[in-house]
Amino acid sequence: MMLRRLLIRVCALVVPGALRPRWREEWLAELDASPVRPFDRRVFGAVRDALDARLSPSTNSTPKAALMSGLWFDIRSGIRQLQRHRGFTTLSVCVLALGIGINSALFSVVYTVFFKPWPIERPEEVAFVFRNQFNRTVWPASFSGVKRKEFIDSNPGIAALGAYWGIPRDIEVGGLTERTWGEWVTPNYFDVLGVRPVAGRTFTAEDIQSNPDAGVVISDALWHERFGRDPGAVGRTVRINKREVPIIGVVGPEFRGLTGVWTPSRWWTVGEQFSPRAGLSAFVRMKPKVTAEQAQLSANILGSRENEEMRKVRPQYALPPGVPKYLVEPANDVRLPQEFGSTVVPERIATALSVVVVMVLIIATINIAGLLLARAISRTSEIATRRALGVTPLRLTRQLLTETVLLTTAGGSLGLLLAWNLVNLFTTLTPDSFTIDAGFDVRVVAFAALVCLGTGLLIGLAPARHALKLDVLSALSGGYRDSGRHRDRLRQWVVVPQVALSLILLVVTGVHVRSLRQVENAPLGFERDQAVVLTLSRTTPEDEPFAKRRPDREIAEEYQALYRTLYNTITATPGLHAGLITALPTGSTSNPDIATSEMSHAAGRSDDLPIQRIDVSPGAFEALGMRVLDGRDFDARDTRQLRSVAIVSQSVARRLWPERRAVGQRIAALSPQQTNAKLDWYEVVGVVNDTSAVLAKPTDPARIYTTLGQGWQPWAWNLVVRGAGPDAITAMRSAVGGVDPFSSVTQVRPLKAYVDELLYPRRLAAAILGVSGCVGLGLACIGLYGVVSFSVARRLRELGIRATLGAQPGDLVRLVLSEGGRMAGIGSVIGLVGGIAALRYTAHLADGVPATDALVFIVVPLTIGAVILLACYLPARRAGRVDPVETLRE
């Protein structure tokens, strides 16, 4: 009793002062007067009553209070309505949650991967500068200090110019060495980008070569992993390529450098302190309101002046008239700044992905619209009763809208939870080596919620509109019947578009996923399985900037001796295929050399064949699983004392000597910048099969191979070992690490991991497409199920009459199924036509996507048909169980 009295007294505090004594006294008197059980519901009703007294217009005279109290009433009434129709509420909340949740997650991922601006200050003002080469390739513009000044001075739209170059280096902290990507930058790098340190400082103008305190700014990831985010890390030292460098600052987790998603930077140093002559890739911050196009115009003037000068001196390296030398590309349009025009996933697939995600959103929206519309029609008699009891149409509208908002809020909250978990799952599954940081983007969730809410509100008005037009007396007397018109409207506007859209979605998804699988399964020309790559590193004190160096010949001889030792070490284990290679075949180069045959040269021509020159040791082809098609592999006989030899890939042989045997021919390769006319000729001793980069482009150069045994200063970063167990790898690792005090193995990874890493974004795209397609189909099925269920419920009377007149349960099931089938049929025809049109449009967007795919066109409609019939069959069974007597009595 005491507790109950206490509860009343506490509740009384909520009640407005004027009413409080009466309220308290009345409640206490009623409790005393009536037999009340310990947990009587009536006592807890006091809480609601007190709240009502606080919010009720009869006790609150201000307009705001009156509005709030009306709202409170509507919310309570809405909750009661939703509780009463649990099936509808559950279905609607699930559709909303799926619609908002999956869309938000997909949008977040698509946005992060393809469209998220760089995490820098006002990214729209920043642009990367690229340079057109005479051979039609485009590279990041590499500027020295003087050139940087000239570029700014000639371009009034540019406020500042910074530069960087991504580079892998061994970084050693506390005895643990790791090969990581970092950047050589200009001292103003962070200032131009507007990236602030979270600890310590970034570089200043004093941090140039004369400053003895060369420092490093480290990433949050490095700070976290190696220093546990200890603020005391600033001031401690790390060893970059065996050189002690003090940490001067740490940047926040969102900034991971400019080298692109493949290579998150973990440290930044001032380039001039490490490599005084290094050319760094330029980026600019434009003045406010200056566009990249305007900056481009000024750059064109400088570019054409330089080009004219080049034409006078070396006309063969001048650009054709009208081709701009410099390209100023807005930073937000560039995903991989070190590779012009490259995207994580081809840009057009990104567009297709966005369209697909939007389609799922449309299906979800139509679905919600359908559910609410069906509900509106089924509430006719309830609305009529309310009208009869004197509820004004305005009030009714407000109540109906409140219900919709409640529904959307519940669905939205669940959707948010779903999106949050999906994005977290995505982040967990993303390989560590990617800088794809899919944050939970609130704007994306807000957008998806807004669309669903907007639809909800819009459709929530449908019953209200219905209520205004309603003939109350006819509806109350039972004379109102659902007319076929409503069912038709539902069918036309709700089911048919959903079926059609999901069919289009699945057809497009199916074809794209299959083509992505073809990309994945395309022969690479090397065997990715069972090969392990050991990353080698070698830094000597002489590599330090400004260090005293021995003559180049002496250093080269040291490398030649080292190579021989290394080669002997790796070939010492019998039965093991191992070889050194300067560049793995998984990637390509944006900086090709050009090759010409001796025949063409003798005829006064140049073949100008773009090629990538790769140095290998004997055995490398075998270790990579490549085949020597003609001639021989390199061997220990190929030394500097003998004539230079090369092995060409099949396509080089075909292009340069289409009608002759390549072996025995001579070939020269030179860099486009090489200006001396003297060519080094190599005799072709073998032909190997073509290899293609994992994300091959049609412009990728063909490959020619030269041997490390004939190199001037031979060194390879990669040692590929095939068919070795973990023990053999460990032994190899220590053996290679021990050949020289300055060399070490910094990383051991399967070759397959390199391939998987490159394929990951495409796999992600395929997964997004697949998920979108399945969700679209799932939603369409829910929609169809809902509409057919609704239709059965409304037609119970008609079905009862049919049953009375002798219709068998099977006939009734068929009747309902045929209705669903008709809708699915109309939707499928539209969907198939749309699917063909969509494929015609999207086929040219991505390489290797066929305009039609018979398998997909057969499998997808059949699957959809089967799933839709199942969705119809479940409610149709109800029609078969109709009891004619019961139905007619009702």
Place this chain on the structure above:
Amino acid sequence: MSTLSYAALFVLQALTQGHRFGFDIMAATGLPSGTVYPALRRLEGLGFVTSSWEGDDSARKAARPRRRNYQLSKTGRGQLVEAEARYRAVSKLFAAPKKA
């Protein structure tokens, strides 16, 4: 014509059948306390219902505090007749209290 919710209509019906106290009306209509009291307050505000504290004597006799007594006003009675005409089934929904 004023807007009457179902609950308000039931409360008026209960009052006209002689239920005078909050908890009694709850028992008669089956409505929860969180609905009956707000309805009573609203009806009182509209002038359909009047209320007063019961006399000290009767409370003392029953050895309990005074209870709040609700009656249907003249306007309320008219309102009820009008609402019943619109929705006849309401008057048959629950029974009158047993005479002591």
